[in-house]
Structure formats: C-alpha cells, structure tokens
Amino acid sequence: MEEPTVRGTVTPLSSMFPVEDAQRAAKRVEDALSEKQQELNQVKEFIADNTNLINLVQKLPEELHHDIMVPFGKAAFFPGRLIHTNEFLVLLGEGYYADRTSKQTVEILNRRGKALESQVNSIKAMMQDFRAEASFFDATANEAAEGLVEIREEYVEENSSERVSDSGSIKQRSSSFSEADNTNVEDEEYARMMSRLDELEQEELAAEIDNEVDEDNQNQGNTAKNDKESDEDEVYARMMSRLDEFEQEELAAEMHNEVDEDNQGNTAKNEKDSDEDERAVTDFDQFSDQIARDHNFRHSEELRLSKPPQQTKDKKTSEDLSNNYRHQQDFSDQSCTDLTVQAVTRDIVKSSNAEKASMLPEVKENVGAVPSSKNESSKPGIDNSKVSAQISKPGFDIQKAFTGSVVEHSPKIQTSTQEQTETSSKASKPVSRFKMQRR
Amino acid sequence: MGSSTALRELQRELENKANDLSKLQKDIAKNHQVRKKYTIQLGENELVLKELGLLNEGANVYKLIGPVLVKQDLAEANANVRKRIEYISAELKRLDGTVQDLEEKQNSKKEAIFKVQQRIQSLQAGKAKA
Numbered sequence: 001m002e003e004p005t006v007r008g009t010v011t012p013l014s015s016m017f018p019v020e021d022a023q024r025a026a027k028r029v030e031d032a033l034s035e036k037q038q039e040l041n042q043v044k045e046f047i048a049d050n051t052n053l054i055n056l057v058q059k060l061p062e063e064l065h066h067d068i069m070v071p072f073g074k075a076a077f078f079p080g081r082l083i084h085t086n087e088f089l090v091l092l093g094e095g096y097y098a099d100r101t102s103k104q105t106v107e108i109l110n111r112r113g114k115a116l117e118s119q120v121n122s123i124k125a126m127m128q129d130f131r132a133e134a135s136f137f138d139a140t141a142n143e144a145a146e147g148l149v150e151i152r153e154e155y156v157e158e159n160s161s162e163r164v165s166d167s168g169s170i171k172q173r174s175s176s177f178s179e180a181d182n183t184n185v186e187d188e189e190y191a192r193m194m195s196r197l198d199e200l201e202q203e204e205l206a207a208e209i210d211n212e213v214d215e216d217n218q219n220q221g222n223t224a225k226n227d228k229e230s231d232e233d234e235v236y237a238r239m240m241s242r243l244d245e246f247e248q249e250e251l252a253a254e255m256h257n258e259v260d261e262d263n264q265g266n267t268a269k270n271e272k273d274s275d276e277d278e279r280a281v282t283d284f285d286q287f288s289d290q291i292a293r294d295h296n297f298r299h300s301e302e303l304r305l306s307k308p309p310q311q312t313k314d315k316k317t318s319e320d321l322s323n324n325y326r327h328q329q330d331f332s333d334q335s336c337t338d339l340t341v342q343a344v345t346r347d348i349v350k351s352s353n354a355e356k357a358s359m360l361p362e363v364k365e366n367v368g369a370v371p372s373s374k375n376e377s378s379k380p381g382i383d384n385s386k387v388s389a390q391i392s393k394p395g396f397d398i399q400k401a402f403t404g405s406v407v408e409h410s411p412k413i414q415t416s417t418q419e420q421t422e423t424s425s426k427a428s429k430p431v432s433r434f435k436m437q438r439r
Numbered sequence: 440m441g442s443s444t445a446l447r448e449l450q451r452e453l454e455n456k457a458n459d460l461s462k463l464q465k466d467i468a469k470n471h472q473v474r475k476k477y478t479i480q481l482g483e484n485e486l487v488l489k490e491l492g493l494l495n496e497g498a499n500v501y502k503l504i505g506p507v508l509v510k511q512d513l514a515e516a517n518a519n520v521r522k523r524i525e526y527i528s529a530e531l532k533r534l535d536g537t538v539q540d541l542e543e544k545q546n547s548k549k550e551a552i553f554k555v556q557q558r559i560q561s562l563q564a565g566k567a568k569a
Contacts, residue, residue: 089501089508092490093483094523096516097508099499108490115486 008153014144022141029137033130040123047116054109061086061102446562453555460548467541474534481527488520 060066063085070080088105089097100108491513494500500516501508511519 093487094480094520095503096487096491096511096520097501097503098490098494099501107493111490112486 008151011150011152013140013148013150016150017140017144019141019144022137022144026134026137026141029130029134033127033134036123036127036130040120040127043116043119043123047113047120050109050113050116054106054113057088057102057105057109443566446559446566449555449559449562453552453559456548456552456555460545460552463541463545463548467538467545470534470538470541474531474538477527477531477534481524481531484520484524484527488517488524491517491520 060082064083065085066082068080068082069077072078086102088100088102090100090105090108091097092108491500494513496513498513500511500513502511502516502519503509
C-alpha cells in the first residue's frame with residue numbers, strides 16, 4: 001500500500017460531462033417538464049368543463065322549457081326559449097353526431113371524463129420521469145462544477161501474509177482480552193459450582209440425618225462431613241469419587257440387606273439415596289454443559305473480533321467506492337455483536353444474577369475494542385486510508401453517480417465518524433494528493 | 440498554398456453537409472408532428488367507434504359535412520369509422536418507416552460531418568507546424 005503504485009485512473013468528472021453541457025441538458029429537461037405541466041393544466045381544464053357540462057345536462061330536462069338568451073353573431077343576443085329539453089345532439093368526434101337523451105348524454109360524458117383521467121395519470125407519470133431526469137442532470141452539473149473526480153482501479157488481491165502481519169496486533173489484543181475474560185468466567189463458574197455443590201451436600205446431609213436413625217448408614221454421613229471439611233479446590237474430583245463411593249456403599253448395603261431380610265425399610269431409604277445421587281450427577285452434567293457453551297461463545301466472539309479488520313483491509317485494497325458502505329457495515333457489525341451480547345447476558349441472568357453484573361462491562365469492553373483495532377489496521381496504508389476517508393464523505397453523491405465511479409469532494413461536509421474527522425484535517429487538498437499518487 | 444485550397448474545399452463540403460443535416464432534421468421534426476396528429480385522430484376515432492357501438496339500433500346519427508349535418512345510417516357510420524381507423528393505422532406505420540429512414544440518414548450525415556471536421560483540424564494542425 002505504501003509504495004506509490006499507479007493502479008487506477010483518475011478522471012475529473014467535468015471532462016466527461018462538461019459543466020455547460022450538463023446545465024444545458026438540465027435546462028432542456030426543465031423545458032420539457034414545463035410543457036408537460038401546461039398539457040396537464042389543459043387536460044384538467046377539460047375535466048372541469050366536462051363535469052360542469054354533466055351537471056347542466058342533468059339539470060336541463062327538469063323543466064319543460066328554459067328561457068335563455070340566444071347568441072346571435074359575435075356580440076348580439078336575443079331572448080329565446082329552449083324546448084325539447086331532453087333531446088341532445090352529441091358530437092361523438094370526427095364530425096359524427098348522434099341524437100341522445102339527457103341520461104344517455106351524461107353516460108357519454110362520464111366515459112369521456114374517464115378517458116381524461118387516464119390521460120392525466122399518464123401525463124403525471126411522464127412528469128415524474130422528467131423530474132427524476134432533471135434532478136440527475138442538476139446533480140451531475142453540480143458535481144462537475146465542484147470538481148469531482150472519477151477513480152477507476154483494478155481489484156488486486158492482497159497477499160494473505162501481509163494481511164496477517166497487519167492484523168496480528170489486533171489478534172493479540174483480542175486474545176489478551178479473551179484470556180482475561182476466561183479467567184474471570186472460570187472464577188465465576190467455579191463459585192457457581194461451589195454453591196451448587198454446597199446445596200447438594202446440604203440436601204444429602206438432610207437425607208442422611210434421616211438415615212442416621214438407621215445405624216447402617218452412618219458411614220455415609222461421615223464421608224459427607226469429611227467432604228464438607230475438605231479443600232475446596234478438589235471438590236470436582238471429590239464429588240465424582242464420592243459418587244462412586246456412594247454407589248459402592250449402596251451396593252454393599254444392598255448386599256447386607258439381602259442377608260438381613262428384616263431390614264426392609266432400609267432398602268427403601270437406600271433407593272431414595274441412589275435417586276438423589278443420580279440427580280446430582282445430572283446436575284453436574286448440566287454445569288459442564290453450560291461451561292462449554294460459555295466457552296464456545298467466548299471463542300466465537302474472538303473470531304468476530306479478529307475478523308472485521310481483515311474485511312476492511314480487503315475492501316481498502318480493492319479501493320471500492322463503497323467506503324461509505326463499509327462504514328455502514330461496520331456499524332451493523334457492531335450492532336450485531338451488541339445483539340449477541342444482549343442475548344448472552346440474558347442467558348446469564350437465567351443462570352445467576354451475580355454473574356451478570358461482572359459480565360456486562362467485560363462484553364462492552366470487547367465491543368469497544370472493535371473500532372479501536374480498526375483504526376490501527378487503517379494506519380499502515382495511510383495514503384489509502386486518507387483517500388478512502390475523503391471518498392466516503394459524499395455519500396449521497398455516490399448514490400447519484402453512475403455505478404463504478406468514485407466521487408471525491410473537497411472536504412466541506414462535516415463527517416461524523418471518528419476516522420473521517422481524524423484524517424479530514426490532514427487532507428485539505430484532495431486533488432493534489434491524487435496527483436501525488438499517480439506520479 | 441495547396442493545403443489552403445484543400446482546406447477551403449473541405450470547409451465548403453462541411454457547409455453543404457451541415458445544410459443537408461439541418462434539412463433532414465427539419466423533415467424529421469415535421470414527420471413527428473404529423474405522426475402526433477395522426478395518433479390523436481386515431482384516439483378520437485376509437486372513441487367514436489366505442490360510442491357508436493354503444494348506441495342502439497334506431498339511433499339517429501349525423502355526419503357534419505361542411506356546414507350541414509347529413510343523416511347517416513348507424514351501420515354506415517360504423518363502417519366509415521372503421522375504415523378511417525384502418526387508414527390512420529396504415530398511415531402511422533408508414534410514417535414510422537420514414538422516420539426511421541430519416542434518422543438513419545441523419546446519423547450517417549453526422550458521421551460524415553465529423554470526419555470532415557477531423558480532416559480540417561488535422562490540416563490546420565499541419566499548417567500551424569509548418
């Protein structure tokens with residue numbers, strides 16, 4: 001990126017579309033538009049006349065005759081009387097007339113009104129087209145006048161090793177984050193498991209208090225007490241081994257019971273115990289499942305963290321005009337992570353409330369790391385990033401221009417993103433910078 | 440000196456061609472106007488045909504011929520209008536053909552003019568160098 005290679009061509013827009021030509025074209029379209037407007041007005045007048053006529057024709061047959069002033073020549077009138085008020089001679093067009101009654105005449109006039117309406121609609125559609133055209137020509141003229149340039153560049157795929165070196169620092173950052181997270185999470189998981197284990201033990205103790213009445217099961221109570229006193233670090237192993245012990249003891253107890261056929265009540269209690277043990281095991285499984293899930297989530301987030309910078313890199317190499325689009329995508333990326341974060345936090349709320357408080361800030365930190373790492377990644381290609389930052393400013397122009405053209409503005413427009421404000425101060429003369437690159 | 444006479448000749452040629460082109464453009468514009476008129480007439484005739492179709496059998500139909508209204512049979516009027524529509528459609532087709540023809544001619548003329556202009560430019564450039 002840093003080597004001044006000439007990859008694309010930069011052509012000022014004004015060379016392709018001279019300002020005067022664009023303006024002339026815009027004017028012509030405006031003229032056509034006003035013509036259409038006149039036509040529309042005329043048709044609307046026709047419609048008004050037609051409705052008036054309909055009203056008149058409907059009213060005439062209400063009387064047998066009307067006293068009217070008959071026009072005679074250009075300026076003279078004489079009084080007259082209108083008779084046969086329900087007989088009309090209607091001009092159908094092309095010199096054809098027909099004798100019609102009032103009702104039939106109104107029907108004809110209504111049909112004519114409909115035809116006029118359709119005409120109005122078509123004219124309006126045409127006017128809309130013209131308006132779009134006019135706005136386009138105006139925009140082109142303005143762009144040409146402001147000295148926009150079109151940049152065309154071949155898409156060249158970057159070396160993957162280069163990319164890795166660029167994004168390596170980011171990966172390290174993200175991994176350090178996730179490590180811290182992991183330790184934290186493990187602590188919390190551990191605490192949660194411990195509390196759960198305590199619960200289980202209490203339950204067992206309660207069960208064993210019952211059993212203590214039966215002196216057969218005193219050993220079990222002892223082991224339980226021992227467990228409680230034992231070091232907390234080794235609880236996992238102890239739990240498992242204790243379960244084994246339980247089973248063995250029960251087996252032994254059962255054997256014993258088989259021998260002592262009097263103690264039938266004991267077997268029942270033993271069964272109860274074994275049930276409880278099974279429950280413990282399943283609970284334990286659930287825990288480990290959850291841990292695994294959480295780890296998975298961590299992992300996926302790591303991936304997501306390291307991915308966006310690479311993507312942006314790719315896009316920069318392609319020098320795509322869609323830099324603006326890139327920013328949008330970044331935002332959407334961020335929002336995506338936000339969404340997942342929310343989902344995850346909800347999960348955690350389900351499992352334990354205490355964890356939620358410590359989890360949220362971490363996750364936020366992670367999300368915050370995304371934009372900062374992006375800034376880093378954009379630094380290696382300073383020239384390019386500057387260019388892209390400039391290009392991304394006139395977002396609306398990009399949309400208006402033909403596809404495949406990158407439009408450049410002098411930095412008048414205020415930008416919102418951090419990156420843009422950073423670089424816009426440096427890049428005050430965009431055109432000269434391009435010239436430098438072309439050399 | 441030879442080059443200057445050639446230049447003058449070329450300029451004369453260019454003028455002639457430009458005149459031809461403007462004539463062609465006028466023709467095309469006229470053709471468009473006629474075409475517009477015919478399309479309007481076609482629309483009107485179709486409207487009339489529709490209305491005639493809606494009239495019942497015994498209705499009185501008149502045709503304005505000059506200053507007088509002449510009573511006509513409904514069937515006759517119908518046939519007349521139909522014939523007129525046919526005629527106008529045929530005319531429109533013909534006009535389309537001529538317009539296309541004229542536009543082709545116009546394009547070839549434009550190209551020719553462009554070539555002449557280029558030749559003039561190259562001649563002038565050679566002169567400036569010499």
